Ligand SMILES: Nc1ncnc2c1ncn2[C@@H]1O[C@H](COP(=O)(O)OP(=O)(O)O)[C@@H](O)[C@H]1O
């Protein structure tokens with residue numbers, strides 16, 4: 255099980271780092287957001303509204319990390335559909351491997367890609383603060399190794415949850431067009447009904463209620479508490495982490511069950 | 521003869537209405553190269569999919585290596601190799617990486633795998649291209665890589681679904697050589713499908729002719745040809761008149777089949793019957809516009825057992841557009 259899963263995961267990751275254009279596109283996006291959005295949207299909000307972030311760009315940069323993880327996991331779904339189209343999935347189905355290794359390897363690969371991408375965006379945001387004329391992420395807490403591990407843990411849990419959703423959807427859906435439609439349907443509400451890009455207290459009540467149970471909100475809420483001094487979270491940090499853990503465990507279980515059903519011979 | 525594949529009354533119905541495989545029964549002996557010959561849509565791929573555990577049968581019984589395919593799919597998967605109709609090698613890996621992945625999936629020990637990979641890549645003449653990305657390969661190279669992938673775990677039965685589909689004549693011939701080598705150098709059983717007559721004729725120990733989900737005939741190529749009972753004289757006679765009876769009256773004529781204005785006359789010995797036959801027709805006022813004498817070949821065998829020529833069957837059969845599109849993308 256471990257051997258096949260690792261081999262399939264490595265294959266996915268090889269595809270990813272060999273497709274340099276894909277990585278470039280992925281990084282271009284946050285650069286554009288941070289670079290242009292920040293200039294065009296000079297929101298002057300007090301730190302109290304921003305979870306303790308010193309300025310809006312610092313607040314939004316954290317949201318960008320989470321959104322990057324979300325987008326990367328979405329693309330993982332695309333490669334599943336591609337593999338079905340070119341018969342690779344059938345080849346796996348004909349091999350004497352535990353069926354579970356197919357979704358598990360995908361979820362792991364997507365998670366690793368998502369975390370690496372998010373960390374690259376973090377690096378960009380940190381560099382941007384120091385470039386005159388640009389805005390980025392200013393860290394105000396006493397950031398230590400423990401906070402660093404906390405950030406990684408949060409990203410890992412968030413990415414695992416999303417990877418499980420999208421891998422399961424992609425294994426169930428047969429065509430690229432339908433997958434695109436479903437992704438678009440999920441992607442915008444997930445992104446905007448959350449505290450990723452805008453503070454939720456300015457949202458209408460119903461939207462706030464949705465945003466409060468969105469895994470993206472839990473992730474950014476937790477990360478902001480790690481990055482900004484005096485950050486008062488929507489939830490305490492441990493609630494954020496526990497919530498994300500629950501999300502990822504439940505979604506991975508559902509994802510694997512759905513995937514196994516989709517892979518069964520008809 | 522020990523049967524390594526046993527199929528009994530296999531039926532596969534898609535979506536409750538399409539009878540892709542309609543009650544077929546056959547055995548394949550260990551060490552044999554067995555071929556399914558039939559046009560597109562005949563049910564060849566469907567049969568392979570059931571035998572390789574990719575598809576659940578509707579009814580019937582299938583055993584591979586004495587193991588029930590639906591009851592113990594994982595055990596069956598271990599002892600078989602599959603080279604599917606579409607090319608499934610991974611474009612974004614090198615040839616060798618593809619092989620290593622395959623070896624891992626089939627649980628081959630890495631040290632053994634490394635040796636075998638070198639050996640197999642040499643066998644299919646891909647040593648030099650081994651460390652290049654597969655996306656730089658030609659269609660024939662991909663197909664050869666696919667074949668060597670199917671061999672990595674030394675399967676007892678190898679399934680080849682249309683191994684030369686979409687390849688040019690030259691590449692097709694090299695592929696045939698590879699399959700012949702397999703036959704010579706191991707006791708591996710090969711189950712292959714094809715819609716090329718020459719391929720079935722020259723490679724297979726036994727051929728099953730399959731059309732519309734049914735096996736129409738099953739025997740060695742030689743026996744199938746013999747079963748046509750000698751030579752065939754094809755005639756075209758102008759005019760509306762039916763010459764079936766006069767033709768039958770000629771000595772040495774075994775049977776006559778009429779299709780529009782042309783006749784297929786089965787005779788014991790074409791050389792001696794042709795002249796009296798033509799004389800008889802002209803005596804009855806017929807004018808022969810075309811005549812040919814054919815020794816039996818697979819094309820006629822196909823026609824005999826399915827009632828249509830393979831080419832006509834291809835045209836009327838459902839054309840696998842997806843597969844063709846894939847093929848085009850891959851070989852461009
Ligand atoms: N997944 C499927 N769903 C519905 N019909 C199918 C499916 N696969 C094949 N068929 C139909 O079953 C018949 C046999 O197909 P197939 O086994 O692919 O033939 P062959 O390999 O001999 O060309 C065809 O009529 C084809 O259209």
Ligand SMILES: [Mg+2]
Nearest residue numbers: 564565605682
């Ligand atoms: Mg086919």
